[in-house]
Amino acid sequence: MIEYFIRIKRNAKPIFRDRWVWQMAWRDGKHNFGRLFLFVASLITGIAGVVAISSLNYSMQNELDRNAKELLGADLVVNSGRPFDTAFLKKIDTAQRQFAQDADMASMVMFMNTRQSRLVKLTALQGDFPFYGDVVTQPANAYALMKTGRYAMLDEALARQYNVSSEDSIKIGNIHFKMAGVVEKFPGGGALTATLAPAVYISLDALDSTGLVQFGSRVNYSLFVKTVSDEDTKVAMETIKPYRDELGYSADDVDERKEELGEGFGSVYRFFSLLAFVALILGCIGVASSVHIYAREKRDEVAVLRCIGSSGWQAFNIYFIQIFVLGIIGSALGAVLGIAIQQVVPIAFGKYLPVELQFGISWRAVAEGVLLGTIISILFSILPLVAVRFVPPLSVLRADFQPGRVFSKTRWAAVILIFLFPVLAAAYQTESFLTGGLFSIGLILALGGLALVAMGLLYIVRKYFPQNSSFVFRHALSNLFRPNNQTQILLVTIGLGAFIIATLNIIQSSLLNQVEFKGNANQSNTILFDIQSHQKDSVVKLIEKYDLPVNQVVPIITCRLSEVKGKPVDQFKRTDADSVRVPNWALTREYRVTYRDSLHLSEEIIKGELHSFKKGKRDSVFVTISEGMHETLRVGVGDSLVFDIQGVPVKAFISGIRKVEWPKDPPNFIFVFPKGVLDDAPQIWVAATRVENQQNAILFQQELVFNYANVSLIDLRLILSTVDELFDKVGLVVRFLALFSIITGLVVLAGAVLNSKFARMKENVLLRTIGARTGQITRITIIEYGYVGIFSAITGLGLSVGAGWLLTKFFFEVQFSVDMLELLIISVSVIALTVFIGWWNSREVISTPPLQVLRKES
Amino acid sequence: MPEIVLQANALTKVYKSAERNLVVLDNVSFDVQQGTSIAIIGPSGSGKTTLLGLCAGLDVASSGHVSLMGFKLDKMNEDDRAYLRNQYIGFVFQNFQLLPTLTALENVMVPLELRGERNVASKAKDLLVRVGLAERFSHYPTQLSGGEQQRVAMARAFITSPRVLFADEPTGNLDDENAKQVTELLFEMNRQENTTLILVTHNLELAEKTQRILQMKGGKLVNERILAVL
DSSP states (O other), X not given: OOOOOOOOOOOOOOTTTOHHHHHHHHHHHTTTTTTTHHHHHHHHHHHHHHHHHHHHHHHHHHHHHHTHHHHHSSSEEEEESSOOOHHHHHHHOOSSOEEEEEEEEEEEEEETTTTEEEEEEEEEEEEXXXXXXXXXXXXXXXXXXXXXTTEEEEEHHHHHHTTOOXXXXXXXXXXXXXXXXXXXXXXXXXXXXXXXXOEXXXXXXXXXXXXXXXXXOOEEEEEEEEOSSHHHHHHHHHHHHHHHHHHOOEEEEHHHHHHHHHHHTHHHHXXXXXXHHHHHHHHHHHHHHHHHHHHHHTHHHHHHHHHTTOOHHHHHHHHHHHHHHHHHHHHHHHHHHHHHHHHHHHHHHGGGSSSOOOSOOOHHHHHHHHHHHHHHHHHHHHHHHHHHHTOOGGGGTOTTOOOOOOOOHHHHHHHHHHHHHHHHHHHHHHTOHHHHHHHHHHHHHHHHHHHHHHHHXXXXXXXXXXXXXXXXXXXXXXXTTSTTOOHHHHHHHHHHHHHHHHHHHHHHHHHHHTTOOOOOTTSOOEEEEEEEGGGHHHHHHHHHHTTOOOOEEEEEEEEEEEEETTEEHXXXXXXXXXXXXXXXXXXXXXXXXXXXXXXXXTEEEEEEOOOOOOTTTTOOEEEEEETTHHHHTTOOTTOEEEEEETTEEEEEEEEEEEEEOTTSSSOOOSEEEOTTTSTTSOOEEEEXXXXXXXXXXXXXHHHHHHHOTTOEEEEHHHHHHHHHHHHHHHHHHHHHHXXXXXXXXXXXXXXXXXXXXXXHHHHHHHHHHTTOOHHHHHHHHHHHHHHHHHHHHHHHHHHXXXXXXXXXXXXXXXXXXXXXXXXHHHHHHHHHHHHHHHHHHHHHHHHSOHHHHHHHHO | OOOEEEEEEEXXXXXXXXXXXXXXXXXXXXXXXXXXXXXEEOSTTSSHHHHHHHHTTSSOOSEEEEXXXXXXXXXXXXXXXXXXXXXXXXXXXXXXXXXXXXXXXHHHHXXXXXXXXXXXXXXXXXXXXXXXXXXXXTOOGGGSXXXXXXXXXXHHHHTXXXXXXXEESTTTTSOHHHHHHHHHHHHHHHHHHTOEEEEEOSOHHHHTTSSEEEEEETTEEEEEEEOOOO
């Protein structure tokens, strides 16, 4: 017999030219959009998070750019810790430039209407500040009136808090000021600053008469300059340069101020970016999970299509088109939702932002969101959809036919791109490849950890299987490792969801706990500072008169560093290599040091020792330095420092490094000298006490301000409540945005449990057919998903503690803090939700007659 | 002499698993002439459905060859075999295998649309009218009875005027009345279209309506009866 062989000629059409696949995508899709709900929900929540964060950031940047000059009120500002040098003022003064000055300091004011007092930021102004933007006051002429003499203006919130009216007066130092009005808006000052330190404005000429500026008073002087051009600003900045090193002046122009504000919000933005990244990754998992379910449901239909002549790619394209189109729609909806959220954020905490955010749409964020969503829907659906290409047509004859695994280039390309995606997405979100890489490594480690735990669990369950337990218990347990089980995939997906949600919670609670003062009952809550030496004893007596404890009375000496490790500070600043390592501010700042021979309760020595000074024996001076600052100055035990103490050089060696809990029982210090070295140096004193009774506190403050006008008092309770209020609002926004990640996580969880539905459905139907009662099937289901939920929660949360610690320590650089109650709530929620969704999916099997379900299955 | 449309030569199918190799089809050979009808019968597990799958190019043999319309199926990849099925083969299955999200009319149109043909609705409607479903064009499979679903499946199978029609227990899921109607329709259309019919069934009565019966047992072809000469 002659064997003949004819080669077939088949024209494979590309997706855009194959009309049939588009037709089929529409015909099939219109009945299946409900089935793709999980897919669209994952995309919407994931993209909404990303767009909301990006849009907020872009809007903020735009506003900063738009109002740049108003942020400063001038073209440049020079700051100094002491009055400006006359020679400098002459040098910078030209005929064309305009100048204004202010001096600000912390001071007590007494409101004469109620005789209550509080610490404020006293700002004394001179000249026509601001040169850009307006001072908005009520009444409108208040600013002009203030400049005429003994008139003061208050921040609006302060006036409201102390019920101050235009008829009232306030006492600042030794002088009474009449009220000129209230300040609604002041260039350069944000509401955030006003909340933490509300301001009182007077004229600079009136400051001297208050008697507040004494030895040791910490006054910041600012010189505002309006230049004639950008070139002139550069010339002025050059003029200032020599004075930076010589007199410690600092200068900001508009660009620098913008940059500083941007950096200030950098940490918040990074956290928000992380939230967006988490929402995005969860969205990706949701997409992959829901498309996996969808592709599985479509297996039989694909087999029929393959039978009647569809190629693998044609079958793939039908569902790919559906996912692609829905992906664009879902991304667009996500972008719309994100924009809506972005409009809500400023309402919640807009007044704490450095600029007033206008209602606006960031089209860049929208475009990024839609593009990102489309990429995600394509990338993360390809892997599950590739399986469609390899559905064997034989499945139409044998439903349980399982083909061998086929090598697919598309599958491998998708796997590689999927691994790259989190790195690129995180790098884009956090604007750093390193951070992006670290996030992704963390994610891969988490996935690996979850997979290992899942394998270990299955091994343990098999090895120690409770043979003598009840049928229900044994059956539920054996479901975990029987053929076609979904245990590993469920543990990994649900565990990952729990991991991400818990990690987010740990970071959030660590950030929010940063500012909480968790003192014990005896800890100081009221600090009196700027006490002159001659006032010290009488102030202490006053404290005792009101039956208040005197927790601390410590001397403070102001000084600067002139040498570090034998090298003059000037040389550090001039050597590029070194200046990179030691920041300029650490070398030039004014240090407020104290002396004592013991540790304070907030301190412990972590390296070296305390070394007291033996007077008269020509002993060396040994100081201790706080942890953290030794890294900044790059010094260690045994290194030498030379302090310039009001013109007198004092050489000292570092004898130890102290760990300081800064919020605990203030004041705390960077450098502590031993007794006997600085005792005779010019010094001021700080006293700390604890006030419990509010009425007592008011009377004590009144008498203090009345008799010692220069002494200021910080009420930590007031600061704590203000900070708490601020963080409550910021926390609300954080939780609101985290909610999106959590919702996406829940969508993923639902998808993961739905995934296992197919495996369980048939078994439960058979059990029911052979006589299992509703209660038994329900218990089997609950126990099985209960196991999965418990182990997922334990694994996810265990890993999240590790990840949270790493992130808080190395990324956010804040103290690690875990709220165990919240973690417990997350665990219970994950378990309950897993069980609930598992049970919900089995209801169909439980509530319908076996025959009906069997027919449906066949 | 009529053309040979299908030639099976020493077909063997082995399913390999970790524990053992299961031989479900063992060295089966036969050929089929154009326009004839043939029934493959045998008890459950005898390998008849596997044989049908191999002959229709739904799977490939472990050894041996299938030649369909001169094309050697084992030399072709899956997509080429799919193309071949679309060009020359029709299917009728026991559980109908209609696409649940498509209407009856759309189900019938699909094979021609796959070829890239346009305006195929009128041909599909004609066929549906022919199988007695003139009132069911826009019904979905779930809205049709078993007999109606099988008639839609037959219309879908015949719309491409296939050279070979494979039917796997076409009356297996139907009551007697519907089974009778479907059987009559199947043979009538087969005659009119001059299609080669290869039928797998347990039903001897149905098998005896064909011209030739192949009997399978334990994966082997054990008997062949010629009932009528073409």
